[in-house]
Amino acid sequence: MHETELKFELSSSGAAQLLKKNPFDSSPTILQQKxxxxxxxxxxxSKRGVSLRIRQSGNERIQTVKAGNGAAAGSYTREEWEQPVAGDLPVLDDPEIRDLLAGAGPKLAPVFEVHVKRHRWNVADGDATIEVALDLGKVVAADREAPLCEIEFERKAGSPTALFALARKVDQMTPVHLGVLSKAERGYRLLGAAPGAVKASPTPLTSEMSAATAFAHIAAACLRQFRLNEMALTWSRDAEALHQARVSLRRLRSLCSISKSLFEDSRFDHLREELKWLASELGDARNIDVMIDRASGEALSHRLRDARDDAYGAVKAALSSVRARSLMIDTAEWISIRDWRTNQSGEAGHDQSSRDFAAGVFDKLWKKVAKRGTNLIEADDETRHEVRIAAKKLRYAAEFFAPLYASKGESKRHRRFITAMSDLQDELGSLNDLATASDMLSALGLLDVAGAEELLGANDKAKLLQQAAEAHDNFVETKRFWR
Structure with a gap:
């Protein structure tokens, strides 16, 4: 069967507040579960995207096998097989489960445990029936353990929009943050090194997918990457985690931009603007991190570190705001519900094959980068910035749709193309750092501090311009992998 659920994280104090207010119109059933x-x-x-657990509640034990998309954000739809078992050893008598485990059965052993006190409600909302589960407990792996506090909304019947409506109701009572980790993933993370910055990873796509389905898969992966890095920022001021959080938002905004032809939806522009707002809230901290890496003078470095503390404080405030939490809920709903209309001509443009759609995106962006970058040395900063943005969109698009070009020849051309794009982006990025350094230092009141002049890099600009022009020539000459 399929399982559809929406998950959120909350604090232990928030959970206590929720239990006190109890917005679900009934008393919960309370279960102790291991x-x-x-x-x-x-x-x-885990590497196959499969989890197997035996959950004990009272005298009952249920074995559950799950398989599904680990790239989802908040809303999960997974294959699930359940059966009662007598003890704490897996039972593999179902042929479908045996096939799924593919020879791993004889080697199975316990790897970690999850202990929770579950508060469960059944909520009726119009034609929808939703099971709500508030789990308070811990994950235990060897000599390590981590607290667990999350709330899940599982649709049993009716429209999935009811899940998100109920989530918003709960968020008004106590802050909740979109959940992207299953309990199994929490256990595996506890077994490994302390989690830090998370880079984007390929999203499984097939040529048989429609353009809209591919969009939904990629967008969910971007949202997941953002939340994983946001989680890392809650316990550390990790410059790379901040950078990757901002990258994930830029990737999602770029995806929306290149996919705009798929939608005629009143929410589209609003969500894209809100994503722009959130990315901008991380911008000052990221720019200061870059300048700290480039600064050589001790006085300037010290002043920049002080400014960094203030900037990261602003980041924390933005990420914990009602506006940011609402944006995550709204975006997750928009991605997962997929009630997008056809385009203005009335044609179902979102039914176009993912590969045909990708090729059209590549052609359009390639021409823009090739044409606008023909004279980077003589161009002004604004024009070079426009080339940089177009190049970034093309690079992201090439990464998004890479799984659609998986033959040996296509993969080889794709790697060469990405290398050429990376070189061009690096040079344009360095030029952009020079162009924005003056305004940033001025805003921080640091233009007159010893060492500031080096960050303005007037002596480096001619060299960087030449390198950017050469990188652009190499980009134009690199064979396009989609042709």
Missing amino acids: SIYFDAPGWEL
């Missing part, structure tokens, strides 16, 4: 998760050596099941 779940044992199993895997084969080398975490073989």
